[in-house]
Amino acid sequence: MKVAIKKGLLDMLPLNLAVLPWGLLCGSLAIQNGFTALEAQLMSVLVFAGSAQLVAVELMAKEASLLTLMVTTFIISARHLLYGLAIRNKMVDKPLRWRGPIAFFLTDELFAFSHHHRAYQGKLRLVYALVAGGSFYLAWNVWTFFGIVAGQFLPDLTNLGLDFAIAAIFIALVVPGVSNLPVLCACLVSGISILYFKTIQFEFGLVASALLGMSTGYVLQAKEDKS
Structure with missing residues (x-):
């Protein structure tokens, strides 16, 4: 058990650090577009989808209609449905106490860890997945918090090119596949x-x-x- 926990933390650590600029951008952008600190943090706590959050913040700041907001974020996040279908055969026989948390943590980063033919097979591999996904969730919210603080005291962080982190992370996830x-x-x-x-x-x-x-x-x- 300890080995699975340790390996989950260590394997996800590079991505936890790599997502720092992205989290800073999400937090600061929300603040600069009129969100309160609580609203900005809750978006990361509840939505937990970087690209959808960035687009949603921009659309809400421009007072886009609810329909436009829902359709746009649905299209952006539709790939998560494909992720779920891709691992369905590995998870269909697992109890809800495993399927629920793993479904919530199933981001691009965790899905990149799901290609091994024995992924999610056995309790230790399930623990590994939960620890890896949970650590990324925690890191995402910590970096969002730092972005919220920075957005209140520093000038527009979008001028620093932090959005390049989005492209860099996806390239790093796609190339090995x-x-x-x-x-x-x-x-x-x-x-x-x-x-x-x-x-x-x-x-x-x-x-x-x-x-x-x-x-x-x-x-x-x-x-x-x-x-």
């Missing part, structure tokens, strides 16, 4: 298409590029499986 040609092609198609959609200012470019990438990967994988 590129293990075959279909996955590589899916990444390339998504990356190239989103750049194109950005140049033409296509409003739903992110969704379209993701669908194109997934479709490419699915078709290539299907052909590979048949051969």
Whole structure:
């Protein structure tokens, strides 16, 4: 048990530190857009989704409609539904006391730890997942708190380029998963298409590029499986 706890903490530690700029940005941006310190902290405590939080803060500051807010954040967070489906077979037979917390902690970072064929199998591996996910949740809220404090006393932190941390973390999570040609092609198609959609200012470019990438990967994988 102690070994699983220690390994969960140590394995997630690099990502806990890497997310610091992102948490600072979320906390400070909320304060600078009129959120109270309590509201900003509760967003990280209850929502626990960095990209969705950043977009939601911006939309709420611009007084966007509730429908726009809900649809936009749903689209951004829809990948978590895919994460849940991906590990469903590993978790379907587990009691709710395990499934509930792991579902809440299932961020991009924890999902990156879920590819091993024995992930979530046995009590020790479940403890490992909970410790890893829980430590990331704690780190996220600590960095958000620091961002809230910084947002009240320092100038606009968005000018420091902290948002690059978002791209850097996702690159670090994706690259180890590129293990075959279909996955590589899916990444390339998504990356190239989103750049194109950005140049033409296509409003739903992110969704379209993701669908194109997934479709490419699915078709290539299907052909590979048949051969």
